[in-house]
Amino acid sequence: MARAIQLSLDNVLRDQGGPFGAVVVKNGTIVAEGVNRVTATPDPTAHAEVVAIREACSRLGVFELKDCELYSSCEPCPMCLGAIYWARLARVYFANFAADASAIGFDDSFIHHELAQPRARRAIPMVQMMRQEALAAFRAWREKPNKIPY
Numbered sequence: 001m002a003r004a005i006q007l008s009l010d011n012v013l014r015d016q017g018g019p020f021g022a023v024v025v026k027n028g029t030i031v032a033e034g035v036n037r038v039t040a041t042p043d044p045t046a047h048a049e050v051v052a053i054r055e056a057c058s059r060l061g062v063f064e065l066k067d068c069e070l071y072s073s074c075e076p077c078p079m080c081l082g083a084i085y086w087a088r089l090a091r092v093y094f095a096n097f098a099a100d101a102s103a104i105g106f107d108d109s110f111i112h113h114e115l116a117q118p119r120a121r122r123a124i125p126m127v128q129m130m131r132q133e134a135l136a137a138f139r140a141w142r143e144k145p146n147k148i149p150y
Contacts, residue, residue, distance in 0.1 A: 001071045003030060005095055008048070008073035011035040018106065022048040022072040024056035024065060024089075031068065032056035048072065049080035053087050063150060064088045074101050077108040078115070 007021025018036035025031065034051030038044055049072050057063055065087045074096040076084060084092055098108060110123075119126035141147060 001073075001093055001095060003033070004048075004071045004073045007033060007035050011048075016040050017046075019104075020048040020073055022052040022070060024052050024068050024070055026056075026060070026065075026068045031059055045079065047077065047080050049076050050083050053083050053089075057087070066090060069093065074098070074106075078111045 004021045004023050007023070008019045009021075011017050011021060012019045016035065017038055017040050020036040022034045023030045023032065032052045032055035034048045034053070034055060036048045037046035037051055040046075049070060052070065053065065056065055056068060066089075068089055069091045070084060070089050070093070072080075072092065072094045075094045075098040076092065077098070101107070102109065114122050114124075119128070
């Protein structure tokens with residue numbers, strides 16, 4: 001955790017992004033590090049946790065991190081939490097609460113609120129269309145004999 005916190009502080013002091021850092025650990029060894037790179041890249045998905053997960057997967061040559069843990073300087077946002085679940089990390093440790101981030105302008109509570117709304121009532125409306133055409137890809141996947149499930 002100390003490394004994740006140091007990464008978050010260094011990122012601010014170097015003017016490279018927001019005050020967030022994360023590390024992925026396997027068997028007590030750091031395999032990847034990440035810092036918030038949203039404004040530096042520019043990429044709205046470049047949160048510290050996502051950057052660290054991408055790097056860990058690349059270094060380990062896997063798309064699942066079942067034997068790894070993530071240490072984050074802050075409680076993960078909904079996007080990062082989704083990435084954590086998709087990566088199947090064994091455990092997550094965090095330092096700052098989401099409320100601490102909110103107090104300095106990084107407030108993700110609106111996303112939690114939006115997810116509870118019906119699709120058509122969200123700030124960005126979600127409009128479903130062309131389902132029958134899109135189902136063709138799902139049928140092809142279901143029937144694919146050599147697929148790699150995840």
